Amino acid sequence: MNSGQMNAGVLVQPKQLELQTRPVPPPGPQEVLLKMDLLGICGSDVSLYLGHRSNTPFPLIIGHEGIGRIEQLGANVTGLQLGQKVVIEPNFPCGKCSLCWSGRSNICLHKRIFGVLEPGCFAEYALVPGQFVWPVPDSISNEDAVLIEPMAVALHALYTAPARPGDVLAVIGLGAIGLLLTQLACRMGYRVLAYDRVSEKIALAEQLGAIPILADSSEADLAKSWQKAGVNTIFECAGAAPALTMAIAAAPRGANVVVVGLADQASSLTEFTLTRQGIQVLSSIIYQHPLDFQRSIRLLEQGFIQPSKIISQSTTFKQLPAALEKASKGQDSKIILAV
Numbered sequence: 001m002n003s004g005q006m007n008a009g010v011l012v013q014p015k016q017l018e019l020q021t022r023p024v025p026p027p028g029p030q031e032v033l034l035k036m037d038l039l040g041i042c043g044s045d046v047s048l049y050l051g052h053r054s055n056t057p058f059p060l061i062i063g064h065e066g067i068g069r070i071e072q073l074g075a076n077v078t079g080l081q082l083g084q085k086v087v088i089e090p091n092f093p094c095g096k097c098s099l100c101w102s103g104r105s106n107i108c109l110h111k112r113i114f115g116v117l118e119p120g121c122f123a124e125y126a127l128v129p130g131q132f133v134w135p136v137p138d139s140i141s142n143e144d145a146v147l148i149e150p151m152a153v154a155l156h157a158l159y160t161a162p163a164r165p166g167d168v169l170a171v172i173g174l175g176a177i178g179l180l181l182t183q184l185a186c187r188m189g190y191r192v193l194a195y196d197r198v199s200e201k202i203a204l205a206e207q208l209g210a211i212p213i214l215a216d217s218s219e220a221d222l223a224k225s226w227q228k229a230g231v232n233t234i235f236e237c238a239g240a241a242p243a244l245t246m247a248i249a250a251a252p253r254g255a256n257v258v259v260v261g262l263a264d265q266a267s268s269l270t271e272f273t274l275t276r277q278g279i280q281v282l283s284s285i286i287y288q289h290p291l292d293f294q295r296s297i298r299l300l301e302q303g304f305i306q307p308s309k310i311i312s313q314s315t316t317f318k319q320l321p322a323a324l325e326k327a328s329k330g331q332d333s334k335i336i337l338a339v
């Protein structure tokens, strides 16, 4: 049993993350209390940290990528056991709105977002609805398991495009999602041109099977090289408005551009370019519940992908303030923290 108190990473205000002592929350009906084992820092944690989200309910225990063991079961939780290792699916769609009913729970009208709009898992313990934790098979290492959530994001993005294995993709921006998308696509038999400005990240993409390209070309050069390589799908994972503007302008005739990044600045496009060239702009955010987590877990279980390959630093939960500050510099592909 726990002592009733826990350490928690509380974002008090932008740029001020404190490790505070908080009471361990008791699980309500349908909830489970997790004792956290391993956590991952995501780009959205960084944007909360930097104060880029206007609706953050400060002070907030942030964090949404994590695995842990079930410490307590609330009333009416079925199918889960004490001590079981689980991964958190941190977006909780309502399951009842028209979007959930039409298979688009990723954009549910009433979605709860763990660690963003309500307390998350950067703590020794966390409460999660039992419906949104997934048992992790023993054959999956903790380091791979903690990346199941971003892998589900990457998988959903890849499946959003009508491209098929054998096609040529361009992935712009090699943060965690860009790299996981690259790994998955390479393993599945796509040819991937991987772009970033950080040489360590393109080197990693090359190890994952992609063709690494330092992102410094002009729009005209990019258009020429995509045309020549036969690129039919471009994934904008950089979350930078100029990158999307350039991707749309340089896309070969008939290509799809999939927007995965979360830039909040305006990009620009020219109607006639889109219509004449037959460019489709699609978008992808998070994942479909429950399918995409199930798919990701199965792919890991089969040893088909090893998302832990993108981990750039492993540290401890006590180092969270420094780790978040480091993540905010944008050089890391994934920092994980042992609790």
Ligand SMILES: [Zn+2]
Pocket (backbone or CB within 6 Å): 042, 043, 044, 064, 065, 149, 150
């Ligand atoms: Zn995330």
Ligand SMILES: [Zn+2]
Pocket (backbone or CB within 6 Å): 093, 094, 095, 096, 097, 098, 099, 100, 101, 105, 108, 109, 110, 111
């Ligand atoms: Zn809904």
